Amino acid sequence: MGAGIAGLRAAIALAEAGKVLVLAKQELTESATQYAQGGIAVALSDEDEISLHLQDTINAGDGLVNVEAAHVLVEEGPERIQELIDWGTQFDRKGTKLTFTREAAHSRDRILHAHGDSTGREIGRALYAKASSLKNISFSEFEFTAKLCLDSGRVTGVELISSGGEIHTVSSGAVLLATGGAGHVYSNTTNPAVATADGVAMAYRAGAEISDMEFVQFHPTALYVKGAPRFLLSEALRGEGAVLRNSELHRFMAKYHEAGELAPRDVVARAIAHELEVCRLKEPVVYLDLTHLKANHIRERFPRIYETCLKYNVDLTVDQVPIRPAAHYLMGGIRTDLNGRSNLHGLYAAGEAACTGVHGANRLASNSLLEGLVFGARAAGTMVKEAKHAHHASMPDAEPVRNPGAKNDVQAFIEGIQQLMWNKVGIVRSRQSLTEAIQQLQASEEELPPQTSRRNCEGRNIHTTALLIARSALARQESRGAHYRTDYPEHEDSRFKKHSIVGEKGVRFV
Numbered sequence: 199m200g201a202g203i204a205g206l207r208a209a210i211a212l213a214e215a216g217k218v219l220v221l222a223k224q225e226l227t228e229s230a231t232q233y234a235q236g237g238i239a240v241a242l243s244d245e246d247e248i249s250l251h252l253q254d255t256i257n258a259g260d261g262l263v264n265v266e267a268a269h270v271l272v273e274e275g276p277e278r279i280q281e282l283i284d285w286g287t288q289f290d291r292k293g294t295k296l297t298f299t300r301e302a303a304h305s306r307d308r309i310l311h312a313h314g315d316s317t318g319r320e321i322g323r324a325l326y327a328k329a330s331s332l333k334n335i336s337f338s339e340f341e342f343t344a345k346l347c348l349d350s351g352r353v354t355g356v357e358l359i360s361s362g363g364e365i366h367t368v369s370s371g372a373v374l375l376a377t378g379g380a381g382h383v384y385s386n387t388t389n390p391a392v393a394t395a396d397g398v399a400m401a402y403r404a405g406a407e408i409s410d411m412e413f414v415q416f417h418p419t420a421l422y423v424k425g426a427p428r429f430l431l432s433e434a435l436r437g438e439g440a441v442l443r444n445s446e447l448h449r450f451m452a453k454y455h456e457a458g459e460l461a462p463r464d465v466v467a468r469a470i471a472h473e474l475e476v477c478r479l480k481e482p483v484v485y486l487d488l489t490h491l492k493a494n495h496i497r498e499r500f501p502r503i504y505e506t507c508l509k510y511n512v513d514l515t516v517d518q519v520p521i522r523p524a525a526h527y528l529m530g531g532i533r534t535d536l537n538g539r540s541n542l543h544g545l546y547a548a549g550e551a552a553c554t555g556v557h558g559a560n561r562l563a564s565n566s567l568l569e570g571l572v573f574g575a576r577a578a579g580t581m582v583k584e585a586k587h588a589h590h591a592s593m594p595d596a597e598p599v600r601n602p603g604a605k606n607d608v609q610a611f612i613e614g615i616q617q618l619m620w621n622k623v624g625i626v627r628s629r630q631s632l633t634e635a636i637q638q639l640q641a642s643e644e645e646l647p648p649q650t651s652r653r654n655c656e657g658r659n660i661h662t663t664a665l666l667i668a669r670s671a672l673a674r675q676e677s678r679g680a681h682y683r684t685d686y687p688e689h690e691d692s693r694f695k696k697h698s699i700v701g702e703k704g705v706r707f708v
């Protein structure tokens with residue numbers, strides 16, 4: 199499930215062993231992968247070392263990184279990138295040498311990029327070209343997966359829901375959930391519309407363990423212009439020297455962190471949230487300022503960002519760019535081991551939908567594309583070995599599940615949850631805000647839309663995931679990484695230097 203970096207990379211490895219069906223709920227090109235701008239981190243430059251990439255990843259994760267997973271990421275990363283190059287990915291170069299840039303919390307220049315700021319699109323293009331050249335792989339777009347099918351505790355396939363609401367099933371030796379992130383659980387997000395946490399929600403309902411859901415990364419700098427999507431303004435802009443200014447046009451980051459604009463994302467996001475709170479304007483705003491940088495360089499280095507902003511009448515080279523934070527990346531997800539296995543037989547996960555613990559409490563910038571590549575390939579290798587022993591169950595066609603008492607205004611239902619999550623389970627949280635959110639989410643269970651359309655299924659998935667995030671955030675009585683609580687502003691290592699697993703009966707820490 200999924201045609202982003204994790205799903206495509208896995209499909210290529212799976213094709214060696216048998217037939218592979220890659221499903222995407224919209225166009226194959228509509229995924230977070232396609233929008234990744236800044237780049238992909240890998241220790242390949244002459245001045246870099248794998249051990250330094252490891253250390254930066256561990257530091258960013260704020261005490262919670264699964265060190266074994268991080269080893270796998272940084273050690274297997276170079277080989278996976280070389281493969282991408284062999285398959286035709288055109289990373290930017292100076293002459294024949296690859297060019298690396300730096301992002302926040304990286305101690306070396308190690309971010310490869312393509313066409314300036316279109317890295318994900320270029321990687322997706324090359325992976326799709328490679329995958330579609332393999333005869334064992336077929337693709338099906340606009341195919342919405344609604345549910346996992348289980349037989350004696352083993353995942354044996356999926357239920358798909360057509361645009362007309364009919365449900366049909368596909369059986370398979372193994373299922374990989376590479377369904378991406380959860381940005382649309384929040385009212386402000388950089389994520390594309392497909393990011394409604396479908397994989398996490400359906401895995402949870404099937405009995406899979408879901409881990410570290412309280413850790414949602416909020417990107418500090420998303421364009422904030424009325425009528426425009428919350429378009430991401432990459433960290434690499436600050437890496438190249440862009441600075442932040444408050445509504446009075448004063449720089450403020452030095453007050454919050456010694457690294458100023460290059461402080462970790464969560465620090466920058468909270469600093470901006472604070473500046474917005476104290477701002478006296480009716481429509482509080484903060485600005486990203488690039489006007490002191492060379493205009494030609496900005497246009498060449500960030501062509502896609504430059505053009506997109508221009509569409510909304512903002513010229514990066516002369517204007518102060520209005521920005522606000524937005525939900526960006528889910529560190530948590532379906533709990534997997536280093537080989538992509540969930541706790542359910544036959545179910546695997548990779549990419550943003552999965553939680554290997556590699557990002558801990560906070561993801562190091564540009565590590566997520568690499569994670570999709572490395573763990574997508576590993577999950578596929580395990581599926582090949584284990585699917586040999588699986589039996590293909592024949593499944594009866596499923597009956598649509600209905601909820602006759604429910605209201606049918608799914609858009610209003612979804613927007614209500616998104617606003618609630620932004621206000622109460624957002625950048626800054628407390629016992630009171632989290633308890634209120636959980637109560638409201640539980641009360642709205644009665645209004646869950648019936649499972650009769652794709653959008654209704656998304657509404658249910660957003661609701662399920664919102665509850666998983668809020669419950670996990672309430673249980674973690676400390677602040678760590680991207681999870682910040684005003685009532686517990688410090689680390690509490692003795693109780694919480696652990697991963698959370700959220701279930702029906704509560705949250706446990708392991």
Ligand SMILES: Cc1cc2nc3c(=O)[nH]c(=O)nc-3n(C[C@H](O)[C@H](O)[C@H](O)COP(=O)(O)OP(=O)(O)OC[C@H]3O[C@@H](n4cnc5c(N)ncnc54)[C@H](O)[C@@H]3O)c2cc1C
Binds near residue numbers: 199222318
């Ligand atoms: C604007 C933006 C910029 C980013 N920049 C960077 C960056 O520079 N570097 C970096 O490392 N990371 C970046 N990230 C994060 C990174 O892009 C993602 O974490 C990564 O691409 C996720 O890949 P994935 O394969 O797990 O999922 P995705 O690429 O999101 O793909 C998900 C796939 O699952 C499918 N799907 C979902 N639900 C269903 C369903 N119910 N049925 C069928 N199919 C379904 C979708 O159709 C899609 O094909 C960025 C993210 C965003 C949003």
